[in-house]
Amino acid sequence: MKSVELPPYAPTLIESTRAIGYSLEAAIADIIDNSIAAGASNVDLYFFPIDEEYVAILDNGRGMDENELTSAMQYGSKNPLEERSKEDLGRFGLGLKTASLSQCRVLTVVTKIDDLLLAKRWDIDYVSKTGKWSLLILDSNEIQEIPNIEQLMKYKTGTLVIWQKLDRLKTGEINFEQELGRKIGNVREHLSLVYHRYLFGETGIRKLTIKINNMEVEPVDPFLTSKSVQVMDDEILIIRGKKIEVRPYLLPHISKMTSDEIKVMGGKEGLRKRQGFYVYRNKRLLVWGTWFRMMRQGETSKLARIRVDIPNDLDDLWTLDIKKSSAIPPAEVRNNLKSIIEKLADKSKRTWTYRGKKELDDSVVHVWIRYKTRAGGFIYEINREYPLLVEIQRENIEIANRLSLLMKQIEENIPLNSLYLDLINDEKVENERDKSSKEIILTLQEILKTADNSIHNNLLETLKKTEPFCNFIIEIDQAIKEGKLQ
Numbered sequence: 504m505k506s507v508e509l510p511p512y513a514p515t516l517i518e519s520t521r522a523i524g525y526s527l528e529a530a531i532a533d534i535i536d537n538s539i540a541a542g543a544s545n546v547d548l549y550f551f552p553i554d555e556e557y558v559a560i561l562d563n564g565r566g567m568d569e570n571e572l573t574s575a576m577q578y579g580s581k582n583p584l585e586e587r588s589k590e591d592l593g594r595f596g597l598g599l600k601t602a603s604l605s606q607c608r609v610l611t612v613v614t615k616i617d618d619l620l621l622a623k624r625w626d627i628d629y630v631s632k633t634g635k636w637s638l639l640i641l642d643s644n645e646i647q648e649i650p651n652i653e654q655l656m657k658y659k660t661g662t663l664v665i666w667q668k669l670d671r672l673k674t675g676e677i678n679f680e681q682e683l684g685r686k687i688g689n690v691r692e693h694l695s696l697v698y699h700r701y702l703f704g705e706t707g708i709r710k711l712t713i714k715i716n717n718m719e720v721e722p723v724d725p726f727l728t729s730k731s732v733q734v735m736d737d738e739i740l741i742i743r744g745k746k747i748e749v750r751p752y753l754l755p756h757i758s759k760m761t762s763d764e765i766k767v768m769g770g771k772e773g774l775r776k777r778q779g780f781y782v783y784r785n786k787r788l789l790v791w792g793t794w795f796r797m798m799r800q801g802e803t804s805k806l807a808r809i810r811v812d813i814p815n816d817l818d819d820l821w822t823l824d825i826k827k828s829s830a831i832p833p834a835e836v837r838n839n840l841k842s843i844i845e846k847l848a849d850k851s852k853r854t855w856t857y858r859g860k861k862e863l864d865d866s867v868v869h870v871w872i873r874y875k876t877r878a879g880g881f882i883y884e885i886n887r888e889y890p891l892l893v894e895i896q897r898e899n900i901e902i903a904n905r906l907s908l909l910m911k912q913i914e915e916n917i918p919l920n921s922l923y924l925d926l927i928n929d930e931k932v933e934n935e936r937d938k939s940s941k942e943i944i945l946t947l948q949e950i951l952k953t954a955d956n957s958i959h960n961n962l963l964e965t966l967k968k969t970e971p972f973c974n975f976i977i978e979i980d981q982a983i984k985e986g987k988l989q
């Protein structure tokens with residue numbers, strides 16, 4: 504069999520790869536991935552919307568020598584099948600070119616190494632003119648003309664990526680400057696989530712600072728780690744000898760979040776939409792807020808979020824896409840994940856419908872009890888064993904009888920429909936609001952004042968095992984020590 508060499512026609516291929524479907528934020532993230540892989544600790548983004556508008560992405564990574572820069576500019580510079588270093592966030596040898604040229608017509612990469620500045624450029628219009636893969640090489644005078652070059656010169660090593668002729672960013676925009684402001688907002692939000700573990704400086708990774716027009720990007724923790732509960736142990740799945748780490752989280756109920764926290768979590772609607780898996784490839788968030796069709800995004804599972812950490816050497820199994828914005832778990836992982844989500848969703852449902860009650864903890868005396876009926880439904884009843892009720896029954900049987908009638912009325916008239924609607928709409932139902940320890944001690948003092956002296960000590964001990972007092976043991980013991988409760 505004979506063969507002929509048939510390289511792609513440069514102008515057509517460059518134009519077509521512009522349509523891979525990058526959003527501005529995904530394109531920026533692809534460039535930042537390269538900076539992280541190059542060991543950068545600082546990434547500065549500049550959006551300059553006036554006159555000859557441009558976008559600049561500057562890092563203080565290790566930079567590139569002449570050969571490396573040439574190879575970096577080549578489409579398909581690295582084989583996707585090649586093994587990568589553990590920290591590398593790349594895979595296809597395309598990102599720098601495809602992400603950049605999806606947003607602009609001129610891509611310039613300047614890099615500094617050993618006090619040497621080198622710059623090369625893809626200009627789509629020039630490639631169209633020559634009909635060839637003609638890469639432009641800038642001389643030292645031309646390099647001095649590049650926007651923000653002085654910032655790069657301050658670093659010992661680093662790389663500056665410049666996008667000019669922002670045709671895609673400008674398409675259809677009447678007021679480009681204003682619209683760009685909105686888009687920058689999206690970029691900031693995206694980066695604060697996608698790189699939050701780098702921005703926090705999690706142990707084991709180099710801390711990263713990202714600034715947009717000199718303003719630092721603050722990390723957003725999608726698990727609200729300081730308040731969430733890790734209700735189940737981590738699970739480690741081993742695939743082809745590589746580790747996948749799974750950590751299930753249950754967010755606190757919305758009434759326990761501050762309004763700032765609710766806002767960062769995407770608002771009430773965002774909370775529901777962003778439940779699901781959070782898949783990180785080398786600690787960089789790849790896909791989030793999906794159950795991969797293993798479960799519906801329901802109301803009752805909205806507090807469940809599962810962190811999945813995958814290494815970069817299982818990319819083929821997860822069918823990673825060029826934009827690094829989708830990945831699908833392989834069958835062998837799906838089965839394991841499925842059993843984890845079922846367990847977690849069940850716990851989420853419980854927090855949602857019956858929060859704060861230690862249902863399973865028999866040592867605690869609850870105010871309300873939830874019974875399963877024979878018909879398969881549930882019934883909520885005030886606990887007749889609740890210590891204060893027991894005491895009243897003992898002291899005055901007539902009042903106890905009347906109280907019993909009243910409790911029945913309360914139980915039969917719980918405003919369920921309205922409660923249900925309030926909870927579904929994330930209204931703040933304040934019946935169950937957090938009490939301060941001061942209020943708790945005052946209530947206890949009231950109770951003890953009215954109680955029969957002979958049962959004092961026992962009553963206090965019983966109340967310590969009773970809702971809501973059981974959540975304040977330390978404060979109560981302290982008050983006893985100080986003689987406030989006797």
Ligand SMILES: Nc1ncnc2c1ncn2[C@@H]1O[C@H](COP(=O)(O)OP(=O)(O)OP(=O)(O)O)[C@@H](O)[C@H]1O
Binds near residue numbers: 533541562581598599
């Ligand atoms: N900021 C940078 N600092 C140092 N080297 C870089 C930088 N950006 C790119 N490179 C080099 O250029 C190469 C090509 O980058 P490019 O983003 O096109 O592909 P990739 O990162 O290898 O894979 P992917 O297509 O998955 O992003 C990188 O592998 C890296 O060696």
Ligand SMILES: [Mg+2]
Binds near residue numbers: 536537593
């Ligand atoms: Mg890359």
